[in-house]
Amino acid sequence: MSQPGESLRDRKKRRTRAALERATVRLAAERGYDHVTVEEIAAEADVSVRTFFNYFASKDEALIGADPEAGPRMAERILAAPDDVTPFQAYRDSILAEITDELNNARDLWLLRKDVLMQRPDLLVRAFANSAEYEQLLASAVGQRAGLPESHLYPRLLVAAGSAAFRCAVTRWALDDSVALGDVVGDALDLFGTGLAHVPHHHEGGTS
Amino acid sequence: MSQPGESLRDRKKRRTRAALERATVRLAAERGYDHVTVEEIAAEADVSVRTFFNYFASKDEALIGADPEAGPRMAERILAAPDDVTPFQAYRDSILAEITDELNNARDLWLLRKDVLMQRPDLLVRAFANSAEYEQLLASAVGQRAGLPESHLYPRLLVAAGSAAFRCAVTRWALDDSVALGDVVGDALDLFGTGLAHVPHHHEGGTS
DNA sequence: CTGCAAAGTTGCACTCACTGCAAAACTATC
DNA sequence: GATAGTTTTGCAGTGAGTGCAACTTTGCAG
Numbered sequence: 001m002s003q004p005g006e007s008l009r010d011r012k013k014r015r016t017r018a019a020l021e022r023a024t025v026r027l028a029a030e031r032g033y034d035h036v037t038v039e040e041i042a043a044e045a046d047v048s049v050r051t052f053f054n055y056f057a058s059k060d061e062a063l064i065g066a067d068p069e070a071g072p073r074m075a076e077r078i079l080a081a082p083d084d085v086t087p088f089q090a091y092r093d094s095i096l097a098e099i100t101d102e103l104n105n106a107r108d109l110w111l112l113r114k115d116v117l118m119q120r121p122d123l124l125v126r127a128f129a130n131s132a133e134y135e136q137l138l139a140s141a142v143g144q145r146a147g148l149p150e151s152h153l154y155p156r157l158l159v160a161a162g163s164a165a166f167r168c169a170v171t172r173w174a175l176d177d178s179v180a181l182g183d184v185v186g187d188a189l190d191l192f193g194t195g196l197a198h199v200p201h202h203h204e205g206g207t208s
Numbered sequence: 209m210s211q212p213g214e215s216l217r218d219r220k221k222r223r224t225r226a227a228l229e230r231a232t233v234r235l236a237a238e239r240g241y242d243h244v245t246v247e248e249i250a251a252e253a254d255v256s257v258r259t260f261f262n263y264f265a266s267k268d269e270a271l272i273g274a275d276p277e278a279g280p281r282m283a284e285r286i287l288a289a290p291d292d293v294t295p296f297q298a299y300r301d302s303i304l305a306e307i308t309d310e311l312n313n314a315r316d317l318w319l320l321r322k323d324v325l326m327q328r329p330d331l332l333v334r335a336f337a338n339s340a341e342y343e344q345l346l347a348s349a350v351g352q353r354a355g356l357p358e359s360h361l362y363p364r365l366l367v368a369a370g371s372a373a374f375r376c377a378v379t380r381w382a383l384d385d386s387v388a389l390g391d392v393v394g395d396a397l398d399l400f401g402t403g404l405a406h407v408p409h410h411h412e413g414g415t416s
Numbered sequence: 417c418t419g420c421a422a423a424g425t426t427g428c429a430c431t432c433a434c435t436g437c438a439a440a441a442c443t444a445t446c
Numbered sequence: 447g448a449t450a451g452t453t454t455t456g457c458a459g460t461g462a463g464t465g466c467a468a469c470t471t472t473g474c475a476g
Contacts (some may be wrong), residue, residue: 007443037431037432047455048454048455051454053434088406108323122338129337132330132333133328153377153392154407154408156379157404159400164365165368167368168365176359191362194367194403196296196362196366196403197294197402198296199295215472216471216472245460246461255425257427258464259425259426261463261464265463294464
């Protein structure tokens with residue numbers, strides 16, 4: 001939880017950010033996303049409204065609370081993968097790593113978010129819209145590994161497939177969480193991997 | 209252009225809607241999306257601000273101007289396809305049909321949108337967020353044809369792949385429009401069809 | 417043509433997300 | 447404990463978006 005070389009300042013910042021994220025999710029789950037104002041969230045987290053916007057560019061962003069370093073981290077991971085790993089596998093691994101990490105740190109928040117996102121599925125799409133800049137970063141990493149020219153569709157498409165997989169997995173998981181979210185995302189990515197041209201067979205507990 | 213059984217009222221509505229869409233795209237391309245206010249758009253189209261919001265729920269929506277009947281139309285088309293057509297093919301055809309239609313009616317607008325979307329790629333993502341409700345509709349249609357239970361990932365994933373394909377295709381087409389947008393979308397969908405596990409070969413004018 | 421009902425338009429008042437700026441509070445460092 | 451760098455905050459303002467009630471236009475029937 002608390003890093004070694006972390007100053008008081010950094011610790012406070014992390015705490016405030018986390019408090020705002022928690023407050024947003026908690027209140028939204030309780031009262032419904034658009035019956036909660038930023039003012040209330042800020043009050044709940046004991047900071048001013050202005051400070052809320054120092055941490056998050058929008059209410060949407062605070063609800064999802066995406067780690068701004070996740071994008072760069074994934075890109076690095078993709079580039080660092082061994083040579084015999086395909087770009088697809090590298091990207092798949094980087095996604096699953098982030099997700100398991102996230103769930104280990106904040107599983108409870110995702111259980112609350114689930115309810116909010118079931119009411120407002122568009123918020124999940126918007127969350128990815130906010131990080132549209134990072135898509136470019138990831139696409140470059142994939143493209144580099146794949147040895148494809150900047151103009152090729154494949155990298156962009158693979159990255160977009162990742163968002164789509166995550167999004168669909170959450171929606172699906174929200175309806176029935178008997179399979180862990182990470183596993184559903186994995187299944188979704190595998191479907192993208194083998195192709196959607198043909199309808200997959202419908203077998204029960206398909207975790208892998 | 210003008211339908212047969214269309215009253216004066218309906219004609220006026222269509223004209224107003226089109227005028228608002230045009231004004232939004234034109235001004236956004238000219239000055240940049242967020243240096244244009246709804247007030248200016250409404251003025252350009254000779255209606256009140258309030259009327260703007262009678263036609264579009266948000267500025268985003270007006271920029272993309274997605275036909276609200278496109279979703280239902282596609283769903284119908286999917287269900288109406290012959291039995292020997294796979295859900296994938298049926299969905300692919302329904303997308304391409306809409307796109308060719310749209311480009312035939314408003315190619316000029318897309319040339320302007322291109323510039324706006326290059327500056328603000330997130331707007332394209334947001335556009336799909338707005339029509340997140342229709343995703344459910346399309347997923348049901350796909351699921352029905354595929355004979356899969358409501359809970360299965362495949363329909364949702366296929367539909368999301370469609371959005372992703374369109375989105376990536378537009379981004380790619382914005383950088384280099386030597387290949388028609390419809391063809392790029394087709395290529396993207398084919399990649400999803402055959403699977404992303406392996407990097408595709410890079411051949412030049414791949415229209416089909 | 418007239419008058420009535422339905423649909424569309426508008427203005428108004430309001431809420432709320434979000435931004436820039438400058439002052440105040442706080443933390444780190446020497 | 448003074449000083450420099452960061453973070454927090456208040457304030458004033460912009461602009462998106464909504465509900466409501468009045469007003470205008472269109473459709474239609476007598």
